[in-house]
Amino acid sequence: MVSLSFLNPLSSEGEEIVREKGSLDHISDINAELLMVVRESESQKISNDSYIPQSYADLAVKRVEWYARKKNDKKYNHNDYAFLLNPEITEFDVISFYIAAQSVGIKFKPNSRETRLMIEAQGKLVEERLEKIPSYQRKEIVDNLLNQLVFEDNIPWTSIAELLGSKKIRLADLILDQGEVILEKDDFMDRFDEKIIGRPSEKMYDLLIGERIKIMIITRMIMQNTENYIKRVHDMASKIEPHPSLLQIADQITEKINESISYYSSSGGGFGGDIKASELVHEAFPPCIQKTIEGVGSGNRNDAIVLLLTSFISYARLYPSVFRNDISMKISDIDADLQITINEILPLIYDAADRCTPPLFEDDPQEKLNITAKLGFGVHTIPELKNEGESKWYTPMSCEKIKIHLSSLCKPDATCKNIGNPLSYYNRKRWELRKSGGKSKTNEDTKNDE
Amino acid sequence: MFEASTLEERRRYYREEWNVKELPDFIKKDLNKREFGFDHLGNGPNDRYRIFKTQDMIRRFMRYRSPFAAYCSIAFYNKPWQRGDWLKSELVFDVDAKDLPIRSCNCEGVCNICLNEARQIVLLILDTLRGDLGLKDIHMIYSGRGYHIRVLDEEVMTFDSEVRSQVLKYVSGAEAPKNKYVLENEVDQKPYELEHFLIPFGYPAVFTSRVKHSIMHITGKEKIENINTKLLKDIIKYRNLVEKGEWGLFKNKIGPIRYKNFVESMSQLNMGIVDAKVSIDLKRILRLPTSLHSKVSMKCMEVKNIENFDPLKEAVPKFVMERKDY
Ligand code: SF4
Ligand SMILES: [Zn+2]
Numbered sequence: 001m002v003s004l005s006f007l008n009p010l011s012s013e014g015e016e017i018v019r020e021k022g023s024l025d026h027i028s029d030i031n032a033e034l035l036m037v038v039r040e041s042e043s044q045k046i047s048n049d050s051y052i053p054q055s056y057a058d059l060a061v062k063r064v065e066w067y068a069r070k071k072n073d074k075k076y077n078h079n080d081y082a083f084l085l086n087p088e089i090t091e092f093d094v095i096s097f098y099i100a101a102q103s104v105g106i107k108f109k110p111n112s113r114e115t116r117l118m119i120e121a122q123g124k125l126v127e128e129r130l131e132k133i134p135s136y137q138r139k140e141i142v143d144n145l146l147n148q149l150v151f152e153d154n155i156p157w158t159s160i161a162e163l164l165g166s167k168k169i170r171l172a173d174l175i176l177d178q179g180e181v182i183l184e185k186d187d188f189m190d191r192f193d194e195k196i197i198g199r200p201s202e203k204m205y206d207l208l209i210g211e212r213i214k215i216m217i218i219t220r221m222i223m224q225n226t227e228n229y230i231k232r233v234h235d236m237a238s239k240i241e242p243h244p245s246l247l248q249i250a251d252q253i254t255e256k257i258n259e260s261i262s263y264y265s266s267s268g269g270g271f272g273g274d275i276k277a278s279e280l281v282h283e284a285f286p287p288c289i290q291k292t293i294e295g296v297g298s299g300n301r302n303d304a305i306v307l308l309l310t311s312f313i314s315y316a317r318l319y320p321s322v323f324r325n326d327i328s329m330k331i332s333d334i335d336a337d338l339q340i341t342i343n344e345i346l347p348l349i350y351d352a353a354d355r356c357t358p359p360l361f362e363d364d365p366q367e368k369l370n371i372t373a374k375l376g377f378g379v380h381t382i383p384e385l386k387n388e389g390e391s392k393w394y395t396p397m398s399c400e401k402i403k404i405h406l407s408s409l410c411k412p413d414a415t416c417k418n419i420g421n422p423l424s425y426y427n428r429k430r431w432e433l434r435k436s437g438g439k440s441k442t443n444e445d446t447k448n449d450e
Numbered sequence: 451m452f453e454a455s456t457l458e459e460r461r462r463y464y465r466e467e468w469n470v471k472e473l474p475d476f477i478k479k480d481l482n483k484r485e486f487g488f489d490h491l492g493n494g495p496n497d498r499y500r501i502f503k504t505q506d507m508i509r510r511f512m513r514y515r516s517p518f519a520a521y522c523s524i525a526f527y528n529k530p531w532q533r534g535d536w537l538k539s540e541l542v543f544d545v546d547a548k549d550l551p552i553r554s555c556n557c558e559g560v561c562n563i564c565l566n567e568a569r570q571i572v573l574l575i576l577d578t579l580r581g582d583l584g585l586k587d588i589h590m591i592y593s594g595r596g597y598h599i600r601v602l603d604e605e606v607m608t609f610d611s612e613v614r615s616q617v618l619k620y621v622s623g624a625e626a627p628k629n630k631y632v633l634e635n636e637v638d639q640k641p642y643e644l645e646h647f648l649i650p651f652g653y654p655a656v657f658t659s660r661v662k663h664s665i666m667h668i669t670g671k672e673k674i675e676n677i678n679t680k681l682l683k684d685i686i687k688y689r690n691l692v693e694k695g696e697w698g699l700f701k702n703k704i705g706p707i708r709y710k711n712f713v714e715s716m717s718q719l720n721m722g723i724v725d726a727k728v729s730i731d732l733k734r735i736l737r738l739p740t741s742l743h744s745k746v747s748m749k750c751m752e753v754k755n756i757e758n759f760d761p762l763k764e765a766v767p768k769f770v771m772e773r774k775d776y
Pocket of ligand 2: 553556557558560563564565
């Protein structure tokens with residue numbers, strides 16, 4: 001049977017392992033046992049030494065690298081990382097989980113790209129590892145994990161509010177009764193059997209809840225715990241001198257993530273091929289953005305400029321595929337010396353602000369600081385590299401949010417129908433424009449060839 | 451009825467009729483942690499950041515100023531005079547009769563009919579808050595033009611806007627429910643179809659009840675996104691099936707493709723049942739129960755028995771009854 005710490009390294013078994021074997025002094029030494037487990041993992045590629053983690057430190061980096069490449073690299077091959085799904089690796093994996101989490105926590109802020117990838121990697125590992133466990137065993141493991149993670153018999157929905165806030169679970173996807181999330185079949189039958197007419201209640205349970213919801217909750221909880229752990233490390237890091245090898249590992253993690261992103265951009269885009277930063281195509285702006293650029297009246301003015309336009313223009317210009325890639329970046333990852341930000345993006349936003357009635361900065365000069373903050377450079381008059389990371393680079397709000405907060409700006413047209421965010425509108429429209437205008441361009445190209 | 455009140459009438463109200471003792475307990479408790487706001491001239495609450503340490507201070511303020519409108523924050527602060535050091539906020543749902551996406555009266559402002567429809571929606575929401583969500587410390591306030599549902603269960607008061615918006619969508623039926631489900635060991639097979647009306651509990655049941663309310667109140671004059679006149683007519687034509695609970699037949703009459711769009715549109719329409727801005731704003735101020743809604747000359751008041759509440763009997767101030775045309 002698979003050990004629970006294979007899935008939940010923050011469990012007491014996991015902590016036990018670390019207490020026994022988790023000294024930081026030899027984490028970069030070659031570990032023969034680890035090498036053996038890796039080599040013997042089913043379908044693991046071993047042709048190249050770089051596939052094989054040699055030490056705890058290597059493994060810590062590999063855990064994050066695996067996920068970054070899986071997301072970004074078209075040439076990602078699961079067999080490069082098959083060892084991650086091998087239960088034999090549990091002990092090593094637990095220790096390297098702590099090493100990776102501590103490295104990330106010491107070096108990076110809790111909302112950094114590195115932290116996020118570490119957390120998401122853990123979530124993905126839980127999902128994939130559970131998937132590989134044969135179903136007759138999985139049921140028991142899932143139940144045990146759940147017991148370990150929640151202390152009451154039933155989970156009050158209010159206790160998983162953090163997960164709801166993360167938007168990975170919709171409240172509407174859970175079955176709730178009397179304030180509790182219904183997870184167990186017996187409980188389900190007790191409460192609803194009599195109400196269900198015309199079909200077997202048990203099947204209804206399997207369809208509506210089953211293992212699916214349990215696994216969803218387990219995964220989200222483990223991710224949340226990972227996040228909390230990294231935060232704790234981060235808070236403590238200011239008080240204690242960090243172990244130098246942890247800092248080294250943190251740098252390696254960043255390096256690997258950057259590599260994976262460059263794989264992505266060099267392997268050419270998917271739909272639309274618009275992965276790279278490129279000139280703005282004004283004709284592809286959705287109605288809400290067009291309206292904002294023309295200037296907004298007093299009621300919606302501040303939010304339209306500071307929240308909607310700032311995030312839209314910056315992402316459209318620098319990182320239009322943020323939602324498809326689903327990796328958060330910093331502006332300087334793309335615009336290294338901030339030349340585009342200062343010379344193209346900000347002027348567009350400031351001009352629109354001036355066209356508002358009354359002009360935004362006239363009665364709210366501090367909104368300039370807020371615009372800088374929304375670009376990820378903290379509360380300062382102008383974006384500067386040294387301040388980057390003090391705040392988050394805000395992603396454009398969804399159409400749904402716009403409809404609530406800025407309803408007067410949303411005047412949907414045909415393209416709006418199938419999209420949920422102005423940025424997706426932009427990508428789609430740009431692609432459509434290119435497609436329809438594309439033919440003539442190809443003609444031109446051939447002409448030039450002649 | 452529903453006419454604005456004069457300054458003279460306001461003075462009379464606050465001197466003769468209003469009593470600070472009648473403030474609901476949930477307001478009196480921790481009074482000094484809330485921010486108060488006032489509208490003196492009828493153009494919005496711009497006298498804000500006020501605090502009252504004791505009930506007597508409110509009493510005096512109301513008597514002397516007789517404000518056009520009075521508000522207090524749903525938030526509790528350590529420093530309410532600067533909205534600083536936020537502690538927690540009530541979870542609120544604002545159901546305004548004037549803004550209901552579907553109302554059978556078609557009146558300009560509010561009237562008996564839409565006020566009553568707002569009350570029915572409040573009852574539905576209340577049922578979900580108590581039943582599905584297991585919440586207990588819930589207060590209903592008649593606002594003068596609709597209702598505020600104010601939840602003070604400790605567990606929900608620290609929620610951020612994100613979670614509040616999820617709860618909002620749940621209780622108002624603003625998510626299209628899933629209708630395709632897969633079994634774990636049959637992932638490659640065709641998913642099962644299970645429409646919301648076949649599931650008599652949980653969110654699907656909430657959605658069903660909200661949609662039923664809408665269907666029964668549609669007049670045919672509405673403009674609903676993605677529902678054309680033909681579909682609107684058919685909905686009205688077959689709504690007796692919904693009334694009898696025969697949703698399967700109703701869906702057949704509408705047709706599977708149109709039904710899918712109908713469900714989508716309805717979930718979007720339901721977003722308008724409750725004013726979302728109010729629910730997700732942690733620092734809102736809401737009309738103070740017991741105060742006068744001067745625009746319509748009605749009392750804003752806590753409603754203990756919402757099943758039988760009739761604002762035209764219980765929320766009319768004396769000075770209105772004594773008006774010549776009453
Ligand atoms: S639907 Fe979305 S993209 Fe289109 S106008 Fe509205 S908010 Fe903008
Ligand atoms: Zn009416």
